[in-house]
Amino acid sequence: MAIVLKRKPLNFLEKLYLPQIVAGLSTTFKRMLAPKETMEYPEERPPIPKGYRGVPTLVKDPEGREKCVSCQLCEFVCPPKAIRIIPGEIQDEEHANVEKAPKEFDIDMLRCIYCGMCEEVCPEEAIWLQNQYSMSGYSREEMVNNKEKLYELGGTLPDQHFKWKKKKEAEEAGNAH
Amino acid sequence: MNELLIKITFALIVVVVLMTLCAYSVLAERKVSSWIQGRVGPNRTTLPLIGSIPVIGPMLTRLGIFQPAADGLKFLFKEDVIPGHVNKFYYVLAPIISLVPALTTVTVVPFGHFIDTATGDAIPLVLADINVGILFLFAVSSLGVYSIVLAGWAANSKYPFLGGIRASAQMISYELAMGLSVLPVFMWVNKPGMEGTLSLYDVVLAQEGLWFAMWMPVSALIFLVSIFAETNRLPFDMAEAETELVGGFHTEYSSFKFGLFFVGEYAHMVIGGAVMTLLFLGGWHPLPFLPWEITGIWGAVVSVLTFLGKSLFFMFLFIWVRWTLPRFRYDQVMRLGWQFMLPLSIANLIAYAIIIYFLDT
Ligand code: SF4
Ligand code: SF4
Numbered sequence: 001m002a003i004v005l006k007r008k009p010l011n012f013l014e015k016l017y018l019p020q021i022v023a024g025l026s027t028t029f030k031r032m033l034a035p036k037e038t039m040e041y042p043e044e045r046p047p048i049p050k051g052y053r054g055v056p057t058l059v060k061d062p063e064g065r066e067k068c069v070s071c072q073l074c075e076f077v078c079p080p081k082a083i084r085i086i087p088g089e090i091q092d093e094e095h096a097n098v099e100k101a102p103k104e105f106d107i108d109m110l111r112c113i114y115c116g117m118c119e120e121v122c123p124e125e126a127i128w129l130q131n132q133y134s135m136s137g138y139s140r141e142e143m144v145n146n147k148e149k150l151y152e153l154g155g156t157l158p159d160q161h162f163k164w165k166k167k168k169e170a171e172e173a174g175n176a177h
Numbered sequence: 178m179n180e181l182l183i184k185i186t187f188a189l190i191v192v193v194v195l196m197t198l199c200a201y202s203v204l205a206e207r208k209v210s211s212w213i214q215g216r217v218g219p220n221r222t223t224l225p226l227i228g229s230i231p232v233i234g235p236m237l238t239r240l241g242i243f244q245p246a247a248d249g250l251k252f253l254f255k256e257d258v259i260p261g262h263v264n265k266f267y268y269v270l271a272p273i274i275s276l277v278p279a280l281t282t283v284t285v286v287p288f289g290h291f292i293d294t295a296t297g298d299a300i301p302l303v304l305a306d307i308n309v310g311i312l313f314l315f316a317v318s319s320l321g322v323y324s325i326v327l328a329g330w331a332a333n334s335k336y337p338f339l340g341g342i343r344a345s346a347q348m349i350s351y352e353l354a355m356g357l358s359v360l361p362v363f364m365w366v367n368k369p370g371m372e373g374t375l376s377l378y379d380v381v382l383a384q385e386g387l388w389f390a391m392w393m394p395v396s397a398l399i400f401l402v403s404i405f406a407e408t409n410r411l412p413f414d415m416a417e418a419e420t421e422l423v424g425g426f427h428t429e430y431s432s433f434k435f436g437l438f439f440v441g442e443y444a445h446m447v448i449g450g451a452v453m454t455l456l457f458l459g460g461w462h463p464l465p466f467l468p469w470e471i472t473g474i475w476g477a478v479v480s481v482l483t484f485l486g487k488s489l490f491f492m493f494l495f496i497w498v499r500w501t502l503p504r505f506r507y508d509q510v511m512r513l514g515w516q517f518m519l520p521l522s523i524a525n526l527i528a529y530a531i532i533i534y535f536l537d538t
Pocket of ligand 2: 067071073075121122123125
């Protein structure tokens, strides 16, 4: 059933329209003195909530080693095929032949859809979507994050797995994994 | 010869001040609108040298003081497109006609008062103190409607055409009410037995005591509303109505020609505010019932500043109203003009004719 709202006839003051204008003017004047809503972007930045899915990055463990073992799971799972990995051996003597590490690791940010699948699939917790949200560049090449850039963006995550250290200790105790 | 030189410098100063006022009212428009909408407004444009003075530079930048320069230069450097389907002659003529009347009317607007300390002679600070001041002002400023009509017709496309038609109808209808609303003022100024005058200077002199806005509030109100309509400001911006008509009469204009329309509109507003101040708000008298005492150069400076302050208040009012009220519909504008403003101004005229008759006898 339709609801019929009776419209009251306007009284003289309302017909005059002037009190309404004055009321409107006072409202806008109050708004003028009110604090501003604008966030002045490059200087002020919005707070990033926890679990925010920003630019995917690679992280190192607290001892400064690469966590990524170049299993290429993220490369396979990535829906738009933004990730390109060339696996390689670990370069430094001490850990050579233990696991692999990526020789090259490129994420094309023009393709990435920030879905977070790579983060979810990674068995080593090596790739993380962190709080970096503004990616810009002047060319397509600039928009491809290579390995150095990824580690630079990623930094270190303070987790307590110490996988490398434990493996080494196990090996020293005669327990070849 | 010497007098001519003084007049020319005087005129140059007035034009420069007027243009600066226009430029900064555009800035004020942007700033006030953004404040009302909870934004910050233009606050990035800066100049190399002045902008790097420690405290003052950033402060001016935040206030957007350098923005008008950027806005103006932008108009100069943009491509000036003349569409193929326009009537070139009238198309080019229209923006010129929009600015010229606005700059011409300023010649009869007195903006201060100089009293010679030695002789006590009062000299109005005005480019031309002609005796038909208000008539000249109305005549010339209503030429401004031709710019809109011409722009609308010459552009030869439908949105400017509609804008032009609306604007001409609107401006012609509100001019009647505007003219009638100032008649009581001049009835009072022209006391019986005195030499008749229509000069704006004499109007201000007549307001040493009561300001006209105080005992002729209806006149002042009608005049104010008509000024809004005449300058095509919201709520009467029928001519532009950007939500309906793209840009209205200036849709086909670009670059500097558009800039001229823009400056013309603001110049009309500045003049409108100034005339409102002169006719109804006591001109350069700082307060009612405060006869003008200060003589000499300082008196002149104070009078000009008072006058400027009051006119700037009206600029603020124009902007403030623009960002408060929605636009009238076209038929509402016409109804308001012909069915309310015109009868009201006639009734007002008759009422004050009777009152003034009894006051004078
Ligand atoms: S976030 Fe999604 S799209 Fe981006 S790299 Fe990871 S898996 Fe690929
Ligand atoms: S980031 Fe993770 S999933 Fe991707 S290759 Fe490295 S270890 Fe594998």
